[in-house]
Amino acid sequence: MSVTLKDIAKKLNVSVSTVSRVVNNKKYVSPKTREKVLKALEEYNYTPNQVARSLKNKSTNTVGIVIPDITEDFFSYIIKGIDHVLVKNGYSIILCDTNESAEREELYLNLLVEKQVDGLILATVSKDHKLIKNIMKRGISVIFIDNLPKLKNSYDSVIIDxxxxxxxxxxxxxxxxxxxxxxxxxxxxxxxxxxxxxxxxxxxxxxxxxxxxxxxxxxxxxxxxxxxxxxxxxxxxxxxxxxxxxxxxxxxxxxxxxxxxxxxxxxxxxxxxxxxxxxxxxxxxxxxxxxxPEENIGKAAAELMLKRLSEKGEKYHQKIVLEPQLLIRDSCGANKYKK
Amino acid sequence: MSVTLKDIAKKLNVSVSTVSRVVNNKKYVSPKTREKVLKALEEYNYTPNQVARSLKNKSTNTVGIVIPDITEDFFSYIIKGIDHVLVKNGYSIILCDTNESAEREELYLNLLVEKQVDGLILATVSKDHKLIKNIMKRGISVIFIDNLPKLKNSYDSVIIDxxxxxxxxxxxxxxxxxxxxxxxxxxxxxxxxxxxxxxxxxxxxxxxxxxxxxxxxxxxxxxxxxxxxxxxxxxxxxxxxxxxxxxxxxxxxxxxxxxxxxxxxxxxxxxxxxxxxxxxxxxxxxxxxxxxPEENIGKAAAELMLKRLSEKGEKYHQKIVLEPQLLIRDSCGANKYKK
DNA sequence: TAATGATATGCAAACGTTATCATATTTTAC
DNA sequence: GTAAAATATGATAACGTTTGCATATCATTA
Missing domain, CATH: 3.40.50.2300 (Response regulator)
Structure with missing residues (x-):
């Protein structure tokens, strides 16, 4: 259905490797060839297949987010923050709303592992952390937000004080x-x-x-x-x-x-x-x-995630603690003399 | 890192095909072999790699959702509805919050196409539908919600009256x-x-x-x-x-x-x-x-999506129109005599 | 018993990429 | 002018699956 590297290569009588090099803007392609390939890519409206790339690269550029209820402002703002910084860096997010059910949480986590997400941002409701420990052992970067699990080993988290x-x-x-x-x-x-x-x-x-x-x-x-x-x-x-x-x-x-x-x-x-x-x-x-500061919690979590995903080898876990704010309105009478 | 079909096959001295058959619960595996394989899958904690499956099957079991602002209740409830029915059917959703920017919308749509989503549910803000038309031509199922684009060709949608x-x-x-x-x-x-x-x-x-x-x-x-x-x-x-x-x-x-x-x-x-x-x-x-009825809009969109994804060949587009409701509270004085 | 059909298993190709290697061509340098 | 280095290109294997095909085994039937 859609145009592949092979299709383009065939049209131009060059090798798939060459087309791939052009697509990825790599060295070792002559200016003429590059030009020609670029034109063909444009003409045939080539779109890289990220699924194939992911399989080859063993990385999906995808982060899973598991939260209990997306209709709560607290979570929707966090997601906005996460989405904002992750997309800017070429990642996308798979969203999972567990409806506060530990059972659904487990279902989702398994799904996300199968989909080979590179990382996971979790506001977990479950008390059973067997699965999560397993996921961390697999090498998937996990960051906890909002509520912290009771785990022996250290882990990454973004919370407020x-x-x-x-x-x-x-x-x-x-x-x-x-x-x-x-x-x-x-x-x-x-x-x-x-x-x-x-x-x-x-x-x-x-x-x-x-x-x-x-x-x-x-x-x-x-x-x-x-x-x-x-x-x-x-x-x-x-x-x-x-x-x-x-x-x-x-x-x-x-x-x-x-x-x-x-x-x-x-x-x-x-x-x-x-x-x-x-x-x-x-x-x-x-x-x-x-x-x-929900959006900042989201942003901090996303940035920490990016950092983890670009690292290799030993990771020194981090607990990022943001400051809560007191928003003074009228329910304490603090403003009564100011009006 | 993680266990593959090949790993299991090697351990048991059977072929990859056989293991695959067991995993997918297919015919033509003897009870003894099946038993043996099942045990190994369990023992080595095998998880199917959906990326590889997607490449082979040309289907990612993933639906993209593009909305202008997730922090609006209207959209977060719709997403909850979508998520609920899609997950039950083995699909997951990639969420994109465009922040009401047509530019970001385009960015996201391209990203989603590259990720090979099977379908797209859109609350579009853009007035330029070139890209969207292109996407539909590719064979990706598109469903519009909330606001309808002005397109010559027919398309699927879920809205209220x-x-x-x-x-x-x-x-x-x-x-x-x-x-x-x-x-x-x-x-x-x-x-x-x-x-x-x-x-x-x-x-x-x-x-x-x-x-x-x-x-x-x-x-x-x-x-x-x-x-x-x-x-x-x-x-x-x-x-x-x-x-x-x-x-x-x-x-x-x-x-x-x-x-x-x-x-x-x-x-x-x-x-x-x-x-x-x-x-x-x-x-x-x-x-x-x-x-x-936001959750129902979401559910209807998701169900229509599932229908489209299971069909092959000609699709007869549908416009699903749900009923709005009047919720009578106090701002019209309608309740004044009832109290 | 021989022929038939069902069942069981494995091999190999394919999905669309990327990356390594080998080879061929060009450039650089003395 | 030649050796060395850099550039250009392609063939091939690999990522983890699924599937069609070939082959082998087994049960059934006349």
Missing amino acids: NAKASYIAVEHLIELGHRNIGIITGKQDETTGYERLIGYKRALIENNIEIDENLITVGDFKEKSGYNNMKLLLEKNKNMTAVFVASSKMTFGAIKAIKEKGLRIPEDIALVGFDVHDPSGLITPSITTIIQ | NAKASYIAVEHLIELGHRNIGIITGKQDETTGYERLIGYKRALIENNIEIDENLITVGDFKEKSGYNNMKLLLEKNKNMTAVFVASSKMTFGAIKAIKEKGLRIPEDIALVGFDVHDPSGLITPSITTIIQ
């Missing part, structure tokens, strides 16, 4: 005068949930505020658990004046619980959320939130 | 008693923008409301143009009581313009938006909106 994220969130609340600050964090067997609790505690301790276990709740990053835990916090802590919620969906749930109780934000409860992008800019009050 | 979308939006406003209804539609050289204006007009005409050109504005689907056009509408039409905005970003812009003028939604201006997902559920007032 999760402890610092909650630290600056809680510090902000403390600076505004709050003392009874609740938290809804995430699962403690995931680094994200765990680290975010650490930062909360550290902020309190460093400000000589006693840690009150009643103010600590653990959710599962989903909206429902934000809602439930907020109700719990409100019931158990009558004097709580502020809360930090460690994921966007839980933030939405928590706000609904607060409103349902007839409480006002920020007057009755000040709130700092997590990953609240609000592209519409229409949420009222606008939510003060921790923001991760 | 855009005229109907605005028709039901405007009809809703008319039923609520509005007569002076403005519209902010999209670019008239894109089918989406054009059709959405058609539906608006039809709704008015069928309800014996005269069309007033002052009530019609044309934006570019971006937030800024929603804002600007809303201001324009408000200035030129003192008696306008309702507006239909034909994209999510323009809806956000329009609402800001309305609020800035000190007008209330829905009391002073009733509004129907487009594609307003509001995953937080925290926008107040919540926006009555046209919703496209």
Whole structure:
């Protein structure tokens, strides 16, 4: 169907090797021949077959991305960042949305290995890392983002400083005068949930505020658990004046619980959320939130990947930690005098 | 590095063909041999090399997706739908985010052709269809979504009934008693923008409301143009009581313009938006909106793709039109008596 | 028992490249 | 003017599969 090197070679009565040299802009072709071949390539609209190249070169110039849910802003921005730098370097990405299912994750990983991806960028949900270890042993470069697996051996990763994220969130609340600050964090067997609790505690301790276990709740990053835990916090802590919620969906749930109780934000409860992008800019009050630099996470992961793919031999694994930001909007009352 | 058919064959002193037959579950292998081979495949952890298979079979089991912006909910949900059905059928997707640049779109398309994708699902922004025509000529199955190109030849597509979308939006406003209804539609050289204006007009005409050109504005689907056009509408039409905005970003812009003028939604201006997902559920007032069945668009496109890829010979192109829905929330006042 | 057909297995070519090697031609240098 | 070096070109093998063909074995049937 499509034109191959052989076709061109035949038309011009030259060898396939010569045509290949021209296509790849290599030495040892006379100017006349090069000219002639170039014209023919143009005329017959030759397109190199990357599949054949990949087979020969043992490299597909393809990176697999496995994430739990592409409809979450957090992940779609990361993908945009990855795509941007990878494409500029001649790579393309195979995208896999596991829908938060460990089973599908495994299916996808096998598929990607069969497709001979050169590298893998993973936001894994699975707790079973047998397959992943196997993949790494195969020599496929793996980079973890968002959440870190518990592996003995070292590995590459790009994350934010999760402890610092909650630290600056809680510090902000403390600076505004709050003392009874609740938290809804995430699962403690995931680094994200765990680290975010650490930062909360550290902020309190460093400000000589006693840690009150009643103010600590653990959710599962989903909206429902934000809602439930907020109700719990409100019931158990009558004097709580502020809360930090460690994921966007839980933030939405928590706000609904607060409103349902007839409480006002920020007057009755000040709130700092997590990953609240609000592209519409229409949420009222606008939510003060921790923001991760998603596109930069994606870019950093992609750049690290490129580096790994160009190296040969020993690789010294790297953990790239980016800074979270506190985006001050209206849900803490910090802006009330500025308006 | 990884184990090949040849490796296995050598270990067992059988031919490569035999091993291949076992791997592909084909006839003409004795039970004993099959058993033996199966065990070896397991033992040496054989993984088929899809690159080699693709070269031989002239099919990569890969579909390229080209979209303008993955961070828009509209597209991320479509991708989820596509991914879901394609993966179940052994295909994977190469994702390309053009960032709304026609130039990058061209770059990506060429890349995808070189990678020998079996099919292409496109939400194109480019107006130059030379390349795309070329791709179709090559025998690659192409399916358009969202926005239709102006091509002489027939082609496959999955869209919603855009005229109907605005028709039901405007009809809703008319039923609520509005007569002076403005519209902010999209670019008239894109089918989406054009059709959405058609539906608006039809709704008015069928309800014996005269069309007033002052009530019609044309934006570019971006937030800024929603804002600007809303201001324009408000200035030129003192008696306008309702507006239909034909994209999510323009809806956000329009609402800001309305609020800035000190007008209330829905009391002073009733509004129907487009594609307003509001995953937080925290926008107040919540926006009555046209919703496209994104995941179904994705699924339909993927299923049509599978059909095309399994056919040989003549393909009778198909235009699949899905139904938009009106999601009634609070921005039109329709719910005021129900509460 | 001989003939027939089904089953089992291997060989070799092919998919479209790239890369190594050999050979032929040209250029450079003294 | 010749040796050495650089350039130009092609033949061939290889990457890991699948598949058509040839051959060999086995079971079936008249």
